[in-house]
Amino acid sequence: MRIRATVAAVTGALALTALAVPAAQAAGSSAPSRADYRTDATKAFAASHSAGSGITAFSTAADTTDGPDVTFSNLKIASAIKVGTTNMVATTVTYTMTHGADVDITSDDFATGPYIYKGTFDSPSNAALGDEAATCTATSSTTANCKGDIDIRPAEGDLVNADAGTWSAGALAITYSNQGETDQGSLGTTKVQRYSKLTVNAGPEPVYKGKTVTSTGKLSRANWEDNEYHGYTVQPVKLQFRKAGTSTYTTIKTVNSDSYGNVKATATATYDGYWRFSFAGTTTTPAVSAAGDYVDVK
Template sequence: MRIRATVAAVTGALALSALAVPAAQAADTSSSFRTDAAKAFAAAHTAHTAHTAHSGITAFSTSADTTALDVTFSNLKIAAAIKVGTTNKVASTVTYTMTHGSDVDITSDDFATGPYIYKGSYDSPSNMLFGDYPATCTATSSTTATCKGDIDIYPAEGELINADAGTWSAGALALTYSNSAEADQGGLGTTKVQRYSTLNVNAGPEPVYKGKTVTSTGKLARANWEDNKYHGYTNQPVKLQFRKAGTSTYTTVKTVYSDLYGNLKATATATYDGYWRFSFAGTTTTPAVNAVGDYVDVR
């Protein structure tokens, strides 16, 4: 539960106890960027809260623990949705523009920047996710650069709970190791972190006589981030669709609802050879999914 534990620390004084990162680590920033970024966020918010009301952008007021870094961010682009299952690591690429003062050397091994996403409010996020490695940046002028980095998610390691599904906000930060200087900016965009969905179908009998009934059964399920298994998605509208053999377009026949266990059952009249499938439109917390069509021969 690496990141969730870090978020809890962000809101307390203990977060500051880990802020000092030895300059010797500068040569190996990639190996610890995820942790360092979380610490930088903690430092930024602690300093900012102590000196001024939140404005949506923090360049930080100077304190004994943190120094303001002359860096801001804009033009952040992130996927509309990030689909996360139960075990496999998921990486989502983020791009943004970084503007910095002439005194900030973004090519130095001492400097690192990267994107992050957070659930809930910027001042008191309930969860945050970072990348394993710093973003890579290409200078476009003496004070601007385009940057590209990943958000890395490990569902099997307890980084998410089911309540985290839905809309998250995006931000970016920068830090220097030698003097613990940081810059952080939230509210740069939004994305949905969704519980990966599965859907299957079995249509029969096979073959079937024309005019007789075809019965399609299946199950709609989605990832449970708390036990790392897939469970049925209850009471969801799912379309039964048919594609005539030799064509490429599915047509909706009817809509049915999943039962308490996510199970589906729908009947229709056999008319032509073709493929039957279920189709789920998705919700804020769960992505759309189509079952692979099941062919039925009509005689």
């Protein structure tokens, strides 16, 4: 689920669709479809804006105007979310919710869930939530431990390439009876990264001792705008070798990928073993190592 561009009233409403699953439904009654979540939450959120409440999906650090009396803390999220070109990626988030004595978190009228956003809290360029509300377990009359997912679908246009990098995390709660919404950002950070791939082919096979082994491969990463993989250009890539019968790779040299993401490196054949390329990663792209290619030395 996403918010693209400005996170204005209506798009903010779409972001809340994932939370339109009452807590009671998690206990056993059948939940509506994902489209129903979107429709119901959009209507509730848009109604609160048309009523002049002034609440937006990401308005203040802890906006409780017309929303449930809740605050959030202890949020934990993965350090990185690696997103490819087609498959939905789900990331579990946990957090503590503290609420007023008058807030019934088991009511059909109440739902809560985590979200992540790119950019500033007041004006995020994009955001993502889960398809369903978080599940919460009461730890006292006014606190609960909650767990929910962030769901990202690259094939449905949830991301553009500029979204790669550091995102902030938060949590929100809504009540349906008055279309109230409370949210709190800056509770943590994660990296949303363009999934990477790296290949290697070493040869000749076999090779005579003292002769040259040439390794070729390609470093590529997901493009979220055309849903293909393209070469990651001008990036440092290590050529590594593992002697047969051992478990540790040693770096032989570092080369750069070319303007197409292709990688080529040469080394002297000394022992039977495995050759691979390894990329350390960047903020926008995760680290990756190719599977070792075995070369027999005569």
